[in-house]
Amino acid sequence: MIEFFNQYLIVLIALLLCIIMSILRVVFGPTIPDRVVGIDTINTIVIVGMVIFGAAYEEVIYIDVAIVYALLSFVSTLFIAKYLEGGEF
Amino acid sequence: MIFDIIIYIFLGIGVFFNVLAGVGLLRFPDVYTRLHAGTKCTTFGSIFLIGSVILIGLKMWWDGNVNGSVLSIHSIFALIAILLTNPVGAHAIARAAHRSGVMPAKAVVDDLKEKPVKKSVRRKTSTKTTINKEVGGQ
Numbered sequence: 269m270i271e272f273f274n275q276y277l278i279v280l281i282a283l284l285l286c287i288i289m290s291i292l293r294v295v296f297g298p299t300i301p302d303r304v305v306g307i308d309t310i311n312t313i314v315i316v317g318m319v320i321f322g323a324a325y326e327e328v329i330y331i332d333v334a335i336v337y338a339l340l341s342f343v344s345t346l347f348i349a350k351y352l353e354g355g356e357f
Numbered sequence: 358m359i360f361d362i363i364i365y366i367f368l369g370i371g372v373f374f375n376v377l378a379g380v381g382l383l384r385f386p387d388v389y390t391r392l393h394a395g396t397k398c399t400t401f402g403s404i405f406l407i408g409s410v411i412l413i414g415l416k417m418w419w420d421g422n423v424n425g426s427v428l429s430i431h432s433i434f435a436l437i438a439i440l441l442t443n444p445v446g447a448h449a450i451a452r453a454a455h456r457s458g459v460m461p462a463k464a465v466v467d468d469l470k471e472k473p474v475k476k477s478v479r480r481k482t483s484t485k486t487t488i489n490k491e492v493g494g495q
Contacts, residue, residue, distance in 0.1 A: 275368060278372075279371075279372050282375065282376055283372070285376065285379065286376050286378065286379035287379075289380065289382060289383050292383060293382050293383060293391070299454075299459055300457075301388045301392075301450060301453065301454035301457070302388055302391060304450055304453075305382070305388065305391050305395050305450060306382065308395065308396070309378060309379075309395040312400070312403060312443060313375060313399065315403070315435065315438075315439060316371075316407065319432055320406060320410060322428065323413050323414070323428065326417070326422075326424060326428070328427050328428055331428065331435055332431060334435050335431070335438050338435065338442060342438075342442035342445070342446055345446040346445075346446065348450075348453075349449035349450050349452070349453040350449075352454070352456075353452065354456070354457065
């Protein structure tokens with residue numbers, strides 16, 4: 269059992285603060301690309317949080333999940349951009 | 358001892374830039390400037406945060422834990438995935454925002470306005486020429 273207040277907990281709280289600010293942009297965004305930008309930022313911060321979580325608990329499986337999450341969020345961002353552009357699939 | 362100090366400095370730089378990305382995402386007036394803040398600062402901060410995790414894995418491996426090398430190598434692959442996918446996604450979002458008619462804040466003249474029209478004309482002419490070539494060849 270690791271101790272409670274270590275450096276990883278402080279880093280993850282700061283990343284949670286950043287995610288909350290991005291969620292505020294997603295909720296109050298005037299246009300649709302603003303919300304997409306907020307979603308993209310949340311995706312990147314969640315990937316970094318998963319890597320730090322894996323380093324805190326010394327488990328490798330969280331980092332594998334982070335790699336797959338990065339590639340899937342990239343594909344979803346490209347599809348949302350293609351839909352906003354109004355192009356043909 | 359010096360290794361721990363380097364790890365803490367990397368964690369501090371990464372957290373600072375990620376929080377800066379969140380503040381910029383809240384305070385900037387425009388889609389493009391928000392994209393600038395939310396993508397570049399997040400990429401730079403995640404480079405330093407995952408770099409600190411790589412150093413933590415190398416330190417575990419140096420101390421005799423075999424699990425640390427696996428942690429370090431998988432973190433390198435996660436960093437490569439972020440570095441490859443983040444600018445491409447930002448470029449796609451910016452192009453989609455411009456094509457869907459979102460103007461920058463306080464903008465009067467749009468210099469890139471005629472570009473989609475030219476592209477559609479070029480595409481039509483290219484299809485016609487290919488059809489003619491196919492007919493001529495037969």
